[in-house]
Amino acid sequence: MDAHVSPSRVAGRARAPPSKSYTHRAILAAGYGTGTTVTDPLDSADPRATGRAVEAFGGAVSWVPAGDEDEDGDGDGGGAGGATAVEVAGFGGRPGTPDDVIDCANSGTTMRLVTAAAGLTDGLAVLTGDESLRSRPQGPLLDAVESLGGRAESTRRNGQAPLVVGDAMAGETVAIPGDVSSQFVTALLMAGAVTEEGIEIDLETELKSAPYVEITREVLADFGIDTERTEAGFRVPGGQQYEADEYAVPGDFSSMSYLLAAGAVAAADGESVVVEGARPSAQGDSAIVDVLDRMGADIAWDEDAGEITVGAADLAGVEVDVGDTPDLLPTIAVLGAVADGETRIVNAEHVRYKETDRVAAMAESLEKLGAEVTEERDSLTVHGGDSALAGTTVHGRGDHRLVMALTVAGLVADGETTVTGAEHVDVSFPGFFETMADLGANATVE
């Protein structure tokens, strides 16, 4: 499916979906435990993949439909709204050996977190995913599971899925690079809590995407699991039990970034976009508020009310370090194309290891739309302002964040912008196009 986007003015109130990162962790933590109701989960393709993995390990996962909103009658809840809760009966500490292959679909978080869980099984688990996921790096985590006494192999011996993992790894100290994916650390912390000895994780290189580990530690604390920072990294004591009757998921700041960017570049004169569900949490991507503020946007965050209000203003280029916030790169690149002057996005090499190489993909698409960009291994510079963007066909590359960011660009490009692969927003923001249309965007999907 393609999205067709024409110049638009937006205004009004919108609620971003619940956090993908918190939902994954809450479902898996509930799986490690005995039973938890996760309220206000993100009901999208990626957390559903984590739910299937919990079931494969012997848990039971039930997505509670959103009552009358179950428009298609399939019991999965209604369209964009999705389920209002997930009831998880855990596998009680030790994951069982799965009966079948675990399909992690498009979800890197699922594959990484489930790899460490699979390392605890007595037998072997087989993990796979779609073409994108089967091209992403898993090698350092496989080495870590092996150094903890488990078995962890890439079937193609290239450090990528399909993976075969199991043979009851145990706890001790493990060294792992920090600059490929923080999800390796999250995975080992979550699994380490139920080993006998716990796991001490020594980082061999600087940790990128560090706030995601803090999200993990926050969720684990809410499930009664202690973790510690150490001089070299992190430690989780063993022999712990996951326990929480109920867990409420906060709103997702990565998803909010598209709505806020839309308001900053395309809010109607004298009007604004108000994004609800924006309560402070450990999410590094709340930095989008500061980035927009530094670019000169008319933005205010009422943290108590959980509301961010943004109106249109002339934006100016800034330098942004995305070491902690890789998922903001597509949004910031689009803002940079609209802003006057240069926007330098630095510390970005790890953004190449996502659903697609987002540094290269954004450079290609923004150039196609008429912006001037300079791409380096570790950075993307967008020379904005000189020429207006002109609508054309740009490729979503099967990547939800590219589709959403490029749709925002389409709001201000002259003529029509076609974004291919619009259906991929289902990975993290199933109601994205409905939400944009409610705000007044001329964006149709067919």
Ligand SMILES: O=C(O)C1=C[C@@H](OP(=O)(O)O)[C@@H](O)[C@H](O)C1
């Ligand atoms: O743990 C998480 O929930 C995530 C961690 C980040 O990945 P990396 O740690 O691989 O950079 C981020 O890009 C991803 O969207 C979600």
Ligand SMILES: C=C(OP(=O)(O)O)C(=O)O
């Ligand atoms: C990279 C992402 O997620 P994951 O790593 O879970 O595929 C993302 O949502 O942008």
